Structures are given as C-alpha cells and as structure tokens.
Amino acid sequence: MSRKIIYPAAPPVTVLLDPADDAAVTRAALAAHHPAAGRITVHPTPAASGAALALDILAALGKPTELPGDWGKHGPPAWNIAAAWILALPHTRLTVLRTHLLDEKSWSALLTLRRRTGVHLVAVCHTRRPSAAMRTALRDIEHHTVSTDHDPGDLLAEAPTMPAPRRGAESRWITVPALAYLDSHQDFPACHCTPPPAPRPYVPERAYSIDQLAHRLATRTAYPQLAAALATAVFTGAPLAQLYTVRAAHLDADATTLTLHDRYRSRRPGFVTDCGAFTVPTWAQPFLLAAANLVHLSPRGDDSLFFNGPPRTLMRLTEFAEHCRLRPPQPAPSWPRPRTRRKKKPGPPTIQWYNGINMPGLEYVSYEQWLHSGGWKPAPTRRSTRPGGTGPR
DSSP states (O other), X not given: OOOOOOOOOOXXXXXXXXXXXXXXXXXXXXXXXXXXXXXXXXXXOTTOOTHHHHHHHXXXXXXXXXXXXXXXXXXXXXXXXXXXXXXXXXXXXXXXXXXXXXOHHHHHXXXXXXXXXXXXXXXXXXXXXXXXXXXXXXTTSOEEEEETTSXXXXXXXXXXXXXXXXXXXXXXXXXXXXXXXXXXOOOOOOOOOOOOBOSSOXXXXXXXXXXXXXXXXXXXXXXXXXXXXXXXXXXXXOOHHHHTTOBGGGBOTTSOEEEEOOTTXXXXXXXXXXXXXXXXXXXXHHHXXXXXXXXXXXXXXXXXXXXXXXXTOSOXXXXXXXXXXXXXXXXXXXXXXXXXXXXXXXXXXXXXXOOSSOOTTOOOOOHHHHHHHTTOOOOOOOBOOSTTOXXXX
C-alpha cells in the first residue's frame, strides 16, 4: 500500500500589523528565525511573486535557490519542494515579512502551503491596513489580527543562541567506502517478497564524519530525491541500479525502515547483497521523508522514491556526490612519483568511479575493513575443546 500524507490541521493565520514600518520589528522577526526550533522567517526579495517566493522559503530552510537541470523546468513546482521539506522537518511556524506586497497568486500558493503542512502562518503587514489582495485571500480563512503597538506575545521572541556545530572544512573531501560500487550498472530485477530485517548496516557511522556528511546533503541541493538517494547509498552500500528499484511503498510511514530487494542475491567483492529491511539512521530520516512527501505531492504515475519524474532530468548521483565532496576509495597513487623541477598548481582532482566491470588499480576495501575502520570488532570465536576439533563451535 502506497504511503499517503495526512495533512495536519493548521492553526489560524496571524496577521501582525506594523503601522510604523519599524526597522526594529523586521530585525526582531529575523532574529526569531530558528529552523532547528521549528521557526522560519522569510524576508521576500523585492517584487517576489509565485515561484520566486517559494525559492525565498527554500533559502530560509537552508536550501540553495538554484534548481539546475531540466527537473527545474519539467519537475515538481518549487512550492511542492518547499512543502515536502517543511513536512519532513519539525517546522511549526512560518513568518513572512512584507506580505502587504504579495499579489493574489502568491497568497493563494502561500495558503496552499499552509494547508498542506499545517504550519502556523504569521503574515507581517507593514501598513495600517492589509492590502486588498490580502483581505481577499483571508476572507474565508480563519485568522486574527494583532498589532506591534500592543504586546505581540512570543511572535517576535528572539531565538536562543546555540553554538555552531563543528563540521570541519566544507571543501575537504570525505572518502566514503559505501560509495565504492555506487556507479555499478548491475541489473536488479523486480522482486515483491517480504524480506527479513537486514543483519547489520553496511557501513558503521563512526567510519567518517556523519554530521559533516548530513550537513552537506542538506545544504547543497533543494531536491529531496538527490539527498535521499545519496543518503541511502551511504547507509546501505546500494549501487545506483538497485536504488532505481526502490518505491515509495518500500519506506514505512515514519521513515525508520527501508526495504531493498535483490532477487539474484548478487555477490560482489567484499559485499553480499540480499533482500532486506534496513533500519534508517536518524540523520537520514528527514531526507527520505521529504522524498516520500514529494512523491505524494507531485504524482506522475510512477511511485519511484528517488527518481520520480521524467528520465534524465536530475543530476547524476555521482555528480551530486562530487558536488558534496564525497568520493569512493580511490586508486593508490603511482609510485615512484615522477620528479619535476617545477611544481604545477594542483587542479580539481579527478574522481574515479568503479562501474562494476573493471577498474585497474582500484583500492580494494572489503566489508570487514569498513567495520574495522568504524571501530567494530568481531566477537571472539570459541574453539572446540573436543578431540580433534579445530573449528568454531
């Protein structure tokens, strides 16, 4: 059964009047912006309307406003992408400044976003009276009006100061062993079995900086599909061909379990894939939730979780991994290195991806080496004490 979204009930719209257009009110609203606490403040660009306002909301969510590729033209609207992220993350209040400048089309899209996400919409109007478009849009919507001349309550309460997380250098390359076979083109036929739980995750989280990795996935694309697909490849070790077989129904409602199928039980060097239900780690759940939400918000007749939409419209997953400065284990450098009198200025490194056929000199990383690099140690095997017994019990 496909996953469906139950729209949460949205509280009444709050219209906050700022008759004097006080700069202190704008600064206080911007200071209340705290996505981690569920509070988003959007300061629209001048003359923002329609999709431009949706891009401003994505920017407030920490997403890039550029939507490269054909998916930006033929894919789901930016409003659906913003709704998918708001539903996946604990956002409860959306404050929009300069709402008296929005036209009817922008108000219609903004109220649709409120209805889909259940977010508390706070519309700041920097005039003594709402505009005609604003009054028309809110005519049949439950709302109440407050003014900055009186106590606005906690609407403009300053966000708590939190120390910035230590994420390391943004430009540093992170070698992720789980991506070693991402570009493999092995065929994975359809399978409809009910798999058992996966025995253990492919890659331990302590093998590399998960916080830095999740931060890059969250801030370097606005497309939930790209972030969710790469996050799944990281915690399962699944190749690209297997990710194409994942459907929205393979993810449970709270995004804690994801089912991967491999009817052939393919064996690759260092890996054994099989049908199994993987436990989704906490850091990856928002990405998969947002991807599932977008599938429901933008139905296209295909319930593919990661590649829903026209073919060849999203950025290649390997290109997105390089954009996030994530790479698989690379071939060892040639030795001895050639001696040169003049040092050349180092350019961007060329990342080599294993395509499942051949890759001379590729550094071999086995599954056991992954576990060992993450601090996992196998349980000691007990030898048989029976006469002549040499193997484990």
